[in-house]
Each structure stands twice: as structure tokens, then as C-alpha cells.
Amino acid sequence: MRLIIENIDKQFGDKQVLRSASFSFDGGKIYGLLGRNGAGKTTLFDCLSGEKGMDGGQVLLEENGRTRKITEQDVGYVYSLPILPEFLTGYEFVKFFMDINKDKLQTELTIDGCFEMMSMTEEERHRLIKGYSHGMKNKLQMLLFLITKPPIILLDEPLTSFDVIVALEMKRMLKELKKDHILIFSTHILQLASDLCDELVVLHKGELSAVPSELLHSAEFEQSVINLLKDDEHAENV
Numbered sequence: 001m002r003l004i005i006e007n008i009d010k011q012f013g014d015k016q017v018l019r020s021a022s023f024s025f026d027g028g029k030i031y032g033l034l035g036r037n038g039a040g041k042t043t044l045f046d047c048l049s050g051e052k053g054m055d056g057g058q059v060l061l062e063e064n065g066r067t068r069k070i071t072e073q074d075v076g077y078v079y080s081l082p083i084l085p086e087f088l089t090g091y092e093f094v095k096f097f098m099d100i101n102k103d104k105l106q107t108e109l110t111i112d113g114c115f116e117m118m119s120m121t122e123e124e125r126h127r128l129i130k131g132y133s134h135g136m137k138n139k140l141q142m143l144l145f146l147i148t149k150p151p152i153i154l155l156d157e158p159l160t161s162f163d164v165i166v167a168l169e170m171k172r173m174l175k176e177l178k179k180d181h182i183l184i185f186s187t188h189i190l191q192l193a194s195d196l197c198d199e200l201v202v203l204h205k206g207e208l209s210a211v212p213s214e215l216l217h218s219a220e221f222e223q224s225v226i227n228l229l230k231d232d233e234h235a236e237n238v
């Protein structure tokens with residue numbers, strides 16, 4: 001499985017955020033997306049998920065020897081600030097989600113089985129989402145991907161709100177999920193990126209480029225990324 005991004009352009013007014021950005025992401029890997037504030041990481045995710053239209057370029061999915069344009073159903077998107085129905089309990093929401101996606105269910109798991117996979121306790125499952133912490137909301141959002149299994153999963157700075165224990169659990173989950181998916185997550189935490197990712201991609205001046213994998217676990221890793229992203233001008237002003 002491969003996600004192919006070809007020459008994506010996106011601008012807001014006269015501000016060019018993505019400039020002919022191209023990259024190829026392979027299934028079975030976790031990619032970390034690094035970029036300075038305002039570099040366009042969220043914009044790229046919005047374009048991939050169909051949330052925002054692109055001004056140019058295309059996004060293709062290669063699966064079982066066939067290549068086609070991606071659809072919204074191919075992409076699962078974990079927002080940094082999840083939007084969930086606060087008036088339902090986690091359990092009610094997952095039940096509702098399973099009901100409306102009956103024809104797309106890709107799991108043998110029961111509702112409780114899904115919660116167990118995410119290490120959410122009985123008490124948490126039956127609590128109103130309104131009372132969930134930020135990290136629990138992220139977990140609930142990720143749980144939905146166990147149900148529909150979209151091939152591409154995008155996570156916009158998902159682990160920053162987790163305490164160390166939950167972050168560890170999430171890392172385990174992501175490593176498990178990567179087998180059948182293409183996982184891309186944006187982060188500002190270099191340590192997390194080098195811990196969790198198989199590949200690192202940098203978004204800088206609207207273009208995507210790979211960080212050489214031999215750098216990922218080297219002592220020079222942090223400095224190399226800083227050098228890649230450092231510029232006379234701040235990314236916001238590019």
C-alpha cells in the first residue's frame with residue numbers, strides 16, 4: 001500500500017502554504033511530520049482528508065497493484081482538539097458510530113472489546129464525553145479507526161496531551177496499527193519522533209522532504225533537524 005502525494009499546491013489569499021509538495025508514504029510505517037509553527041502541517045492534513053480543497057496536484061492510493069484517487073473514506077483524521085458529542089457517553093457514541101457504519105465494519109471486536117484495546121476502563125466507557133480529559137478524547141477518536149480501519153491515519157499532534165502512561169499505551173497502539181495502515185503524525189517533539197517513527201518528513205517552505213533514516217537514531221539527529229528547519233525568516237513569514 002502506498003500514498004502518493006503529487007505536486008499539491010494550496011494558498012490562502014496570496015500566501016502560498018503548499019508549493020508543489022510531493023511525497024510517497026509506504027504502508028506498514030509510521031511517519032513523523034515535522035515543521036515549524038505555521039509551516040502548513042494542518043493544511044496538508046486538511047487537504048489529504050478532503051477537509052480543504054487543493055489548488056493543484058493530486059493524491060493517489062496504490063493498493064493491491066491498482067492506483068486510484070483517495071476518497072474521504074480512505075482517511076482517518078485525529079484532530080489535536082477532537083470534536084465529539086459531549087452529551088453522549090463514550091460507549092453510546094461508539095455504539096452509534098458502529099450503527100451508522102454497519103456496512104463498513106472491519107472488525108470482529110465488540111464495543112467493549114474496542115474499549116479494552118484502548119485500555120479504557122468500564123467506568124470511563126460509561127461516563128459522559130463532556131467529562132473526558134483531552135487525552136481520553138484522543139483515545140476515543142483513535143478507537144473509531146479500529147472499527148472502520150481506514151488505510152490512511154493522520155494524527156495532528158496527538159500525543160502532546162497524554163501523560164507518560166497514556167503516551168506509552170498510545171505508542172504501543174500506533175505500533176500495532178501500523179501493520180495495516182499508513183500512519184502520519186505531526187509533532188513538535190523530536191524525542192517522540194525519533195522514538196516512534198520509522199521515517200521522518202519535513203515540511204519546509206511548502207515542500208516535503210525526507211530526513212535521511214540513518215540520522216533518525218544518531219547523536220546528530222536533533223541538530224540536523226534544527227538545521228533543516230532553521231531559516232533567516234520564520235516559517236510564518238515565508
Ligand SMILES: Nc1ncnc2c1ncn2[C@@H]1O[C@H](COP(=O)(O)OP(=O)(O)OP(=O)(O)O)[C@@H](O)[C@H]1O
Nearest residue numbers: 012013017035036037038039040041042043044236
Ligand atoms: N483558513 C485559513 N485562512 C487563511 N490562512 C490560513 C488558513 N488556515 C491556515 N492558514 C495559514 O496557513 C499557514 C499554515 O497553517 P497551518 O495551521 O497549516 O500550519 P501548522 O504547520 O499546522 O502550524 P502549527 O505547528 O502552529 O500548528 C499559516 O500561516 C496559517 O496562518
